[in-house]
Amino acid sequence: MIRMKRCKLIWMVLAFLSMAGLPAGDLLAQDAQQEDAAAKQDKIKSLEILYISKELDLTPEEAQKFWPVYNKYSKEVNQLITERRKKAKELKNVPRTDAVAEEAMDKELGYERKMLDIRTRYKQEFMKVLPARKVSNLYRAEREFRGMMIRQLKERKDNRMMRRHK
Structure with a gap:
């Protein structure tokens, strides 16, 4: 049942992303x-908010405490x-x-160390407002969502490349 809900949510997100893709024309300012x-x-x-909300199955009380902390994070x-990205661009x-x-x-x-510091610090903050299993699910849900986004962007790029070469 949970697996079916997750698949349904993934398809819904992917469908929405497909519809949300507004190609920018060359003449746009x-x-x-x-x-x-x-x-x-x-x-x-x-x-992302929809996906995380579904994956964490937050109660109204948890959501009220969680989202301000998540927004800061x-x-x-x-x-x-x-x-x-800015520093990488400078070095390019x-x-x-x-x-x-x-x-x-x-x-x-140094970047990876800072990211780990942020995640470690906020793990403690999240644990104040959510049970450990939901905090663990948060990090998994973030990875899954990023993965879906990357796959979707890659598909779009591949589709554009195929259309150009036809």
Whole structure:
């Protein structure tokens, strides 16, 4: 029964993502593209909330306590990811010497250390508002959702490539 609900939810999320994909035409202005990107991010965030809510099966009391903590956690994680991408972009055009490569590895390890610190700190915060099994399910649900998103994006990219080569 639970497996059937999960499959149904996954198909619902995938169907919604397929419908939400608004192709940006070449003639769209940059503002329109940014608005489109923001709208897509909002839809993805909504889907993530829906998916996590279903997977954790939160009571109303748990949800009231959980979501503010999760929003803070999510904000910190996203800031760290943004910082990482920015630094990676800066290093992209720098010639790859051994010193640059070593610096890049150190920065990547520092990023992973910071991410682990955030997750460890928030594990304690989540444990204050949810039972351990639901906190464990949270991390699993996040991984599953990211995996679904990556697969969906890859499928779209592959489909666009196939249409171009026809």
